[in-house]
Amino acid sequence: MKPFLNTLLFCLSIGFSQAQSPCDKIKYLDKLAMAPSELPVQDFKVFDYNQVPDSVKARLQSEIIKETSAAFFKELKVKTVKYLDSAINSTLFTPVVILDNDNNPVDFVYAIFYEMKFKGEIPFVFKLEVKQNGELLKKGQFEGIVNQKKKIIPCVKALSIAATDKEAPITKPGEIYIYYNQTYKTIVWQIMEAGNTTGDSQHVTVINVFDGEILERNEFLKGMQEFDNDLR
Known part of the structure; x- marks a missing residue:
């Protein structure tokens, strides 16, 4: 009986320690993770994804599939949408100059945060910077992200x-x-x-x-x- 109780106490202690593990509270994004060259998404305004025009969503879907695959797109879930326009930009302490892939100036950009899962059901959130018409602001935003086969x-x-x-x-x-x-x-x-x-x-x-x-x-x-x- 005593060995059984010892085993039970050990299992309970392991379960309790796991419940208190920092891994139970993983956070996805932080401002310090972003390089200075990136847009200041902390200053973007939150936007309802349902209010994004269908034409923009369709263009974005096409862009994502072109860069990745239909299977990859199907697994994505929108977490948050933010935007920055010229009016918001002008109020920032340090306004930014937004350029697209061809170095043309852009006065409106969405930051769309998507959730995906790697093998082992590990969640991960990444952001895409998107023009107002649904075109990706820059190419190559999926580098290092798209390969879900990696464990x-x-x-x-x-x-x-x-x-x-x-x-x-x-x-x-x-x-x-x-x-x-x-x-x-x-x-x-x-x-x-x-x-x-x-x-x-x-x-x-x-x-x-x-x-x-x-x-x-x-x-x-x-x-x-x-x-x-x-x-x-």
Whole structure:
């Protein structure tokens, strides 16, 4: 009887620890993940996808299928839509110049956030920047995203890699993000250090989701972590 109780207690403790795992609260996008060259989507206005004209949706569907496949498009789910027009842009502290693939100026752009799933039912959200008529603002926005046949390392494996890093281990994981990294042209796990309570910075480890390679070890200034949690 005693071995059975010990086993039961062990299983319950494992279940409880898993329930408290940072991997239970993965976040998809954050402003710090975006390179300076990207558009400031945090300043875009939220828009109802149902209000997007059917002609724009049809053009966008055609563009996505042309860049990927019909099967890929079928698996996508719209999470959020935002837009930036010339009126909003003019109110920004630093207005941006928006250029399309041919370097022509554009005064209206949608940022459409799509959810997809990799093998293992791991969710992932990415954004597309789209012209007002439904044409992709830039080509190549699916680079590093479209191949769903690739199996990505799970969150718990990423935590293990970050914890055993000899150069700068994550001793106490905090927020965890999965997003497309523009610099490395791949999807990454970003693990924030929660145990750093001194100083003005917070350690971050960025890991390639496909092969587990540590791509960056960064220090982010505290107080700069304003995340787009409305996309969850």
